[in-house]
Amino acid sequence: MNKYLNLSIQEIHELLLEKKITPLDLVKEAYQRIEEKEKLNSFITLNQSEAISYAKQLGEEEVEKENLLWGIPIAIKDNISTKGIRTTCASKMLENYVPIYDATVIEKIKEKKMIIIGKTNMDEFAMGSTSRTSYFGAPKNPMNEAKITGGSSGGSAACVSGGLVPLALGSDTGGSIRQPASYTGIVGMKPTYGRVSRYGLIAFASSLDQIGPMTRTVYENALLLNCLVGKDSKDLTSRDSSIEDFTRLIGKEIKGMKVAIPNYFVSEIVSSEIIEKLHQVVDILRQNEVEVDYIDMQYLDQAVTLYQIIAMGEASSNLARFDGVKFGYRSPKADSVEEMYLNSRSEGFGREVKRRIMVGSYLLSGENAKIYYDKALMIRNAMKQEFDKVFEKYDFVLGPVTTTTAYGLEENLDDSRKSFMDDVLVIPVNMAGLPGLSIPMGKGKDDMPIGLHIIGNKLEEAKMYQLASFLENKIK
Amino acid sequence: MSNYQTTVGIEVHCELKTKTKMFSNSINNYGGVANVNISEIDFALPGTLPCINEEGLRLGIKAALALNCTINKKVVFDRKNYFYPDLPKGYQITQARNPIGVNGYVEIEVDGKKKPIRIHDIHLEEDTCKSTHAEKKSYLDFNRSGVPLLEIVTEPDMKSEKEAMAYLEKLRELLLYTNVSDCKMEEGSMRCDVNVSVSQTENLGTRTETKNIGSISSVGRAILAESARQMQEIEQGNIIQEETRRFDEKQNRTILMRVKETGNDYRYFPEPDIPPYDLTEEMMEDVKRKMEVLPEERRKIYRKAGISPVNIEKIIANKPISDYLLGMEDINLVIASNLLLGEISAYLNKTGKMLGDTCLDQEKFKILVTKLDQKEINNQIFKEILVELMETDHDIEKIIDSKKVDTLSSEELIKLIETIVLANPASIEDFQQGKDRAVKFLMGQIMKETKGKANPQEANQILLAVLKKQ
């Protein structure tokens, strides 16, 4: 069996340029690996025949010299609309839904002539932190198949971590890229809110959702982000930031940078072995003349509460369109409009999704909207200002991504609050719309990966990759 | 049943005259083949997001200005959440917290008395699908889904059906004249919900809402019927409930649709997919600059020009004519309006044409009115040349000149011939001597003088008569 997919993107690109391999070799190898590791359950839908015929077609074309992503296989989280490829959101509700349009990021990926291998498993409608709410069963952690991948982008994390594909897209509403990246030992970036168009991303919580790259290395992460960003007239929240090369600072000196670690991120909620790993990172940084301060930050402990109010509220509204009328599942028991609604939604949605819709509806109903929702948005604003203040003095905020390493697939099954607490360290970043990056920083006693969380100021992804790449080399 | 005061508040929805929809870019047109003017967004396909139609926003601002509202410079939207098959997203994008316009008024006149009706707010939102119903199934047409809507909400300021009708007429006129909406109630581009309460005290009674009334006159009848019903209920010792009703035209009464749940639970919250839009001074100025002359302003101009009140209202009721008269303050507007309302309207009715389809452009029309005003031509001539003016692009001066000669009266011709004869004594002599050439010569002179336009037969007869008298 070939091992081209173990090579770096640059090495693969060289081989393609030298015509030693073709995109078809890469695609075939990807499907072979997927088949071998079928029990990882990382894909919901494979795009095999299309991908193979596209790879053949690409093989006839000239390799684009400057385009490192040319012909590279990529996996797409199954909540991103792909024309002609079933997009289920891991839900029975969309089990047979085949989109008629491409998300803006998919258009961009196609422009770069990357090859879409398939759609990855996830928590149903991205609601969860373990990918166990998937209608298609939970994906398994390639590091230890008895463990969760984390979520919601668990399938994307698993297929990169397991070496099935080098690149994947995930989405992150409250840690859904960074947390599974951390659990599976890969690199995951949630870009600044608005960096990447959300058009075609099936919304969970509109003001928190962001698409981002999940990769094996920091460099490849930056490379993939290069092709995803840009203002999109179809997404009013997308930013008018100029095109930049996110790899440009990689390899540059980090001396003189300033890093803040909020005390809350190293408090008793985090397991000691993870804190220990973080301290080792701090040592490395200090040895390299990076200033590290432990600081107090207000409101971080409120993030989960804000998340419950804001994300569930928005979700209850965003998921109202799944009503059995114009797409998705309609219950056969639909003799009246009300019956159609209740049965389609009760049968089409899984338990966690229903619970969150109930919670969101409840927190927006009657007086609750004024009492809780408005207040949550005010605290959210204060939380953002708190970050702004920190970034006046510091280049980064650092912390662990998760409070523990990935736990067993059968653990904490009925604890929905646990699901939120898994994301307690990453949610503030979504609240403030900041970029957050997860990179591996070693393994725990159980030999499971531990992730370092690098939070940057808005639009400073390039600088984050600079630090991340430095640490990536040092920690190895 | 005495001493009851009826109080009315009105909510109007009107569709904006944009080319495309409010939050998507499909064509704003429905009523034809179902589901052709649709986009991904109109169907709320998973992953789609709204965009904002600039023209929709501009029309909202224009309406707010015309209704004397304070304009909220920060444009934001909210979601109104409810389930209904005609609402694709399961929420309607609307403006609940910061409507585009607030605290406005419309001045009405009833029985010679003027009165302002306060506008609580006007806000932008989107229309739902059109549904048709069979016995067991309903059918959805998404062409209407996302059509820009403006909702205009009054304070409960109207105290009679007359005031309510006057308000609606006035509102309709304003929206038509600002080209905000075509306000066709029969086609549903203007829809009307009426809140009615009755009370014997200073305090307002419990109100009911009568929805979707089909015409302004029906609104009047619905208010009369509903207030009568409420008075009767109270007289019978019953309590009025907050409820939604509809007006049955045939039975001339309102019918209960549903009792309102205690405060509709629409779970409003700010629309996270649309960041605030800050209205620029530039845009405000631009909207103001391009604002049409409002009907009240036009009435003033007409009154000043001396047009009769009856004709003023006829002109206002006919917007194409009123628009045609714009910028014509320097000509005699009484004559102008008489022509337009009289012969010209008759011609248009007969031919089924619109004023704009004819060859009578405003420049030509101004010359025509001036000539009539200065008595260069009379009404008789105007009538004779009307068709030519309407249907050809011949020069108006030429059309008039030709008619002037053509209509040279017999008296004028006699006078002209007498002058010519007397100026040629030699020819009289020749005639008397029986020489033919005299008549031939004189005819030539006549034709020359009249530029050949005189009727030769008539001229010949007159000439012979004149010569014989010599």
Place this chain on the structure above:
Amino acid sequence: MSKLTKEEVLHVSHLARIGVTEEEIENYQITLKQLLDDVDKIKDIPINHGELLVTPVEHGAILRNDSDSEMIAFEEVKKNIPATVGNFVEVPVMVNE
């Protein structure tokens, strides 16, 4: 333990159009109340005015030109619609009107 009334849960269930079994009702009576008690703590945070952060972007919306239009064919959309008749989407009869 304090909990929501059955009616309150049914009201939310109706708003959300999520059907609930008797067992689920009982469960929601407790868990929704727990949640409410949980989020109720944010009342203690001394921020009572100030901007509502609806979306974490600093830029305003951009407006779309009214003249550009783009449409899709019903034949395309139709593939995903559960029930259609001719050019219409079919649903059980709507009675609320």
